[in-house]
Structures are given as C-alpha cells and as structure tokens.
Amino acid sequence: MEKIREFYEKYRIYLTRSRVEIAALSMIILCAILVFLLNIPGKGVLNLDDGKIVYDGSLVRGKMNGQGSIIFENGDQYTGDFSNGAFNGKGTFQSKAGWKYEGNFVSGQAEGYGKLTTEQEVVYEGTFKQGVYQQKQ
Helix, strand or coil, X not given: CHHHHHHHHHXXXXXXXXXXXXXXXXXXXXXXXXXXXXXXXXXXXXXXXXXXEEXXXXXXXXXXXXXXXXXXXXXXXXXXXXXXXXXXEEEEEECCCCCEEEEEXXXXXXXXXXXXXXCCCCEEEEEEECCEECCCC
C-alpha cells in the first residue's frame, strides 16, 4: 500500500480531471476500433483435426463465417454459407458415396427447401426438417 501511495504522490500533479477524461476517452476509442477490426471477415484456410478437415473461405475471428468450402478426410465436401463454424444458409453437400444435397442448411442440417439426389439418381425435392425429407401428405 505504501508503494501505491508513493506512486500517487509522485505523479498526482499529472492526474488532472481533463487528462484522466482524455485518457479514458482514448481507451474507449481504442477498444471500439479493436472490436470493429476483429469482426472484419478475411479469407483463409483452416486445417482441422490434424489436416483431416480442410476449410477454405471467409473467416471472422478464426471461425468459419460467410462463403467457403470444406473437404473432409473421407472425400465428402460442402460448399456454401457458414455461420459460427456450421453450415448455415444455402449450400451444396456432395458425398463421396455419390449422393448430393442442394438447398438450405440450419446448424449443419438440411432445413427448409432443398433437393436430394441419391446414388441411384432418385430425386427428393421439397421441404427438409432436421435433415429428413418431409413427404407431402
């Protein structure tokens, strides 16, 4: 406590109200600039799970956000919109096994309108909910 008191006594002539206000305002502006700059999307490549998953696309704060494509170790790939690291928005998932889904995704699952084409070229087009095709009643 004594060292703090000594420090204060030594520098108190510099601690005027206007200088403290200027310092506080400068810190607020600096923090606002940093928050803005950290949220600007950039393009980059992520190698996940020791290179078994490769993402190439838009990054915000090190997360997959915006447009991009991802290739999995087994050969499956997705191209489209991402949000916080998950498939979100319009995109295409192409399975190495031969089936393909084109349409809307929410939190990594087919959701909303889409088109699923199986390996045997059977087409399911319509509404999907949590990754499951909803047959018309």
